[in-house]
Amino acid sequence: MSLLLDSSAPTPQDLTGRTVVVVHTHPDDEAVFTGATVRRLADHGARVVLVTATAGELGTPRVPLLGRPIGQVRKAELERAAELLGVARLVLLGRRDSGLPGWESGQHPRALIRADLPALARTLAALVESERAEAIVGYDADGIYGHPDHIAVHLLARHAAGLAGVTSYDATVDREHLHFAGEHVLDGAGGNRSYGRVTAEISVAVAATPRELAVKRAALLAHASQIDEVMLGDRFTETYELEWYLRRGPRALLDDLGNAHALAPV
Numbered sequence: 001m002s003l004l005l006d007s008s009a010p011t012p013q014d015l016t017g018r019t020v021v022v023v024h025t026h027p028d029d030e031a032v033f034t035g036a037t038v039r040r041l042a043d044h045g046a047r048v049v050l051v052t053a054t055a056g057e058l059g060t061p062r063v064p065l066l067g068r069p070i071g072q073v074r075k076a077e078l079e080r081a082a083e084l085l086g087v088a089r090l091v092l093l094g095r096r097d098s099g100l101p102g103w104e105s106g107q108h109p110r111a112l113i114r115a116d117l118p119a120l121a122r123t124l125a126a127l128v129e130s131e132r133a134e135a136i137v138g139y140d141a142d143g144i145y146g147h148p149d150h151i152a153v154h155l156l157a158r159h160a161a162g163l164a165g166v167t168s169y170d171a172t173v174d175r176e177h178l179h180f181a182g183e184h185v186l187d188g189a190g191g192n193r194s195y196g197r198v199t200a201e202i203s204v205a206v207a208a209t210p211r212e213l214a215v216k217r218a219a220l221l222a223h224a225s226q227i228d229e230v231m232l233g234d235r236f237t238e239t240y241e242l243e244w245y246l247r248r249g250p251r252a253l254l255d256d257l258g259n260a261h262a263l264a265p266v
């Protein structure tokens, strides 16, 4: 389905001097859900501040860690992916992966779900203000696929946007599009295909150019402890070329990416 693509759309305007804070839960989420968007923002002069809440300590390693703690490995992978995507500043919140409901990991004192979210939102709002960012990107209200730490990031980003008085974009996936696409890493994350939102709910969609998509793929593969070529499948383009957002608040810089479309009134 290429409903959202419009090759006749104007090229993105110069975004120099404009800043967005993009908040994610685990290392690799930035590439999976927003990789092409971040690369395009950077290529057009915007400053992208990436905030990652946890080090993804509960991710199942797909490669030998050679004695290194997984959080350390994943932070290094995140730094490499951020570099590929053109991130100007990477901020780690230092919380711990809480795991799924009922897991003992959720009891860890640094587990993200045990954090004082209003206090963390104030920290994030202060970052937005000090960076003079015009928008925050978080997740939809279900954290895209229901992971408690993704839902926590939704709450965090939404609350911080309110405190700072800026637009928030909730990253999501178009489940109708993915229904017809190839295997998505969300499938392996325990999600079923009721994740994300339906097409009519999407405010903004970004369609990656072939070059942006190649960078996104490289950023995904930089997370080698979690993602390999096999997982990305043989229908990579149709599965990963689009990125989707719900906007709350006035139009901001994600609406100025050229082939982004406002599909639903907000």
Ligand SMILES: [Zn+2]
Binding pocket: 025, 026, 029, 147, 150
């Ligand atoms: Zn995640």
